[in-house]
Amino acid sequence: MKNKPKKDIIADAALSCFLASGYGATSVDEIVKASGVSKGGIYWHFKSKEDIFLYLFERWVNQWRHNYLASVNKTHSTADKLTLFTEQRIRNIDTSISALMLEFLLQSKDQETIDKMNMDIDQPTNFIFKIIEEGIAKGEFKSLNPKVLTLCFFAIFDGLSLQFLLHRNKELLEETTRETLNIFLTGVSVP
Template sequence: MTPIVSEEYKEKKRQEILQSAHVCFAEKGFEASTVDDIVARSGLSKGAIYNYFKSKDDIYLALMEGQTNNSGNKFAKAIAERKTALDKLNYLIEAYLDNDPNDEANKGHAIVHYEFRLYSTRNLELKEVLTERYKDFFVSLLIGIIKEGQTSGEFNKELDPVTYADIFWAMVNGATLQATILENYQYKLILKEMQNMFLEKLRL
């Protein structure tokens, strides 16, 4: 008789695989890492890993989904506690200022993130998944804040919220990418100046 495996056990194993994969991706890079590396790190068999995930791509997408959900819950709670759209926007920028890719704890994650994004440009299915994730979470979050600021009179009503949501993330992602690939990049200084310019434009 096949033993009954609880959902709690399955989720525990799934998280073990994801944690092991994250370490492998951070140490070796996404493309250089193999499922065999994840097997060695996790102590699970290759068959066990394929019971939970179809491929290495699938594992990374699950990692990104988990990180997005965690960030979403954190951001939603913090934003709800702030009364003005300006406070909410400043909170988001401060959160990224505190996540400097130059810091050793963040460097591996940032490298893997951009490596996977570049890798996804050669895979239409992956590209579509990441584009939808960007729109559904990141762009929607900013659109909501900007529209709230326009309604309250904090931000210029003539500006297109979608365009400025894209500008915000181009600003954050651009600074993060530069800090990831360049030596001694002044991430916090640059992002702070971008914050000032962005807010000045929103208020005109």
């Protein structure tokens, strides 16, 4: 078995610290202590604590994308592809990165950092946009503006995610999300 790259050792230690203390309350010195890597070693791999978080987030998004693409390639129906997306989102709603992402975004003041994070966030948006375009082209969905439908889709499900953060009731979230997806699909599907 290969040794874990030092960059991942640092990132994993940082994630543990972020989860224990919150993103804002975690210092680089705490990450040094948790990782066993010197401060210079940390700064060799990352330029800042924000950079470490962005790496963790990018790693999480890449894993999410890999899992989603593996499942979506097994279906041809546009509605099924949106359902798979929604189910994967439900499974990942209470992951550690999801909880930290909101705190990170609320505390980040640097527009370049926010832009980097948005590039990773845009990947699922692009997947859904392409799926909706495909549904329109195949005649499964009404001929509506795919960009607007994509933004509506995410507005609905981002709102549901916020509700989960407020109420912490995953069972209710699952039921509400599935019913909301049915309402969305009923509205956009060709009868």
